[in-house]
Amino acid sequence: xxxxxxxxxxxxFRLYTASRLLTQAYNPxxxxxxxxxxxxxxxxxxxxxxxQPVNDIAKRLYxxxxxxTPLIQRMEKEGIVTRSKGEKDARQMIVRLTKKxxxxxxxxxxxxTAMGNxxxxxxxxxxxxxxxxKMLDDIIAKLKTK
Amino acid sequence: xxxxxxxxxxxxFRLYTASRLLTQAYNPxxxxxxxxxxxxxxxxxxxxxxxQPVNDIAKRLYxxxxxxTPLIQRMEKEGIVTRSKGEKDARQMIVRLTKKxxxxxxxxxxxxTAMGNxxxxxxxxxxxxxxxxKMLDDIIAKLKTK
DNA sequence: TAATTTTGCATCGTGAACGATATAATTCAA
DNA sequence: TTGAATTATATCGTTCACGATGCAAAATTA
Numbered sequence: 001x002x003x004x005x006x007x008x009x010x011x012x013f014r015l016y017t018a019s020r021l022l023t024q025a026y027n028p029x030x031x032x033x034x035x036x037x038x039x040x041x042x043x044x045x046x047x048x049x050x051x052q053p054v055n056d057i058a059k060r061l062y063x064x065x066x067x068x069t070p071l072i073q074r075m076e077k078e079g080i081v082t083r084s085k086g087e088k089d090a091r092q093m094i095v096r097l098t099k100k101x102x103x104x105x106x107x108x109x110x111x112x113t114a115m116g117n118x119x120x121x122x123x124x125x126x127x128x129x130x131x132x133x134k135m136l137d138d139i140i141a142k143l144k145t146k
Numbered sequence: 147x148x149x150x151x152x153x154x155x156x157x158x159f160r161l162y163t164a165s166r167l168l169t170q171a172y173n174p175x176x177x178x179x180x181x182x183x184x185x186x187x188x189x190x191x192x193x194x195x196x197x198q199p200v201n202d203i204a205k206r207l208y209x210x211x212x213x214x215t216p217l218i219q220r221m222e223k224e225g226i227v228t229r230s231k232g233e234k235d236a237r238q239m240i241v242r243l244t245k246k247x248x249x250x251x252x253x254x255x256x257x258x259t260a261m262g263n264x265x266x267x268x269x270x271x272x273x274x275x276x277x278x279x280k281m282l283d284d285i286i287a288k289l290k291t292k
Numbered sequence: 293t294a295a296t297t298t299t300g301c302a303t304c305g306t307g308a309a310c311g312a313t314a315t316a317a318t319t320c321a322a
Numbered sequence: 323t324t325g326a327a328t329t330a331t332a333t334c335g336t337t338c339a340c341g342a343t344g345c346a347a348a349a350t351t352a
Contacts, residue, residue, distance in 0.1 A: 063308095064311090067309050070307085071308070090316085
């Protein structure tokens with residue numbers, strides 16, 4: 001039996017599990033405000049820069065537009081964002097935060113810190129976190145180009 | 147504007163993205179054999195120990211049975227596994243590899259190495275990988291108990 | 293043993309992800 | 323300028339994930 005097949009030797013399974021469990025940890029904080037985790041990511045993108053076309057949001061999150069479009073349509077239905085055709089380019093759909101969308105930033109102000117604390121442990125702390133960030137960034141950069 | 151909200155400061159987004167992109171990298175290798183990534187994970191579990199109840203497989207993957215059940219039903223339909231009631235405990239559904247399921251291990255023998263190579267970069271290599279593994283394991287352990 | 297609780301699995305509904313495809317607007321090239 | 327290629331978004335189908343719920347078997351307890 002090939003030890004390369006052992007589940008405990010798989011980087012991907014660790015990433016997959018860590019990602020899922022951390023997303024689950026976000027859930028109670030977000031669902032209390034009617035949000036899902038991917039919707040929260042869209043908010044992070046728009047809080048940095050409002051009024052972006054779907055494509056820019058998708059690219060920023062490394063997602064396809066066919067994932068982001070319905071996601072944003074749900075957010076529109078919830079009154080968090082508006083969608084309107086681009087003036088310069090009528091193909092684009094510009095996504096803008098509503099007041100409710102901006103208000104959520106105030107309501108969720110403690111979420112990033114809470115989630116940061118949720119992963120603090122022996123090997124991941126203020127000192128070592130940058131190394132982890134660098135490793136994940138390098139992996140993402142390498143896979144992105146493929 | 148709170149810098150804690152910056153997308154680039156979020157560990158979770160990195161994990162989420164790295165996990166998704168790495169899963170995407172697996173896809174061409176797996177879909178060539180009619181497999182999805184979660185189905186591949188189930189195979190890894192069964193190759194280690196055949197004839198396990200749904201619950202043990204789910205626990206090993208940190209998934210709920212309501213995720214694993216339909217996933218395994220699809221694998222049954224593909225002739226990769228069989229499902230049969232437990233003899234000792236009739237509530238259990240024992241999952242067993244078929245010959246086709248075992249044959250896949252031979253067909254996929256190069257996948258783990260290929261995927262390992264896919265993430266090798268400056269900061270993640272033979273020397274540093276154990277640190278990354280430890281960090282992810284610690285994060286998983288911390289989140290698991292919540 | 294009978295009644296209650298727990299456990300293991302399944303079903304259902306919703307929201308991602310993503311490949312494939314469609315459509316309309318824009319850009320490019322002849 | 324017209325026709326072809328590209329781009330931006332949307333729709334559709336399939337497969338996860340997962341909360342909620344249902345049900346039957348097993349374990350617990352009265």
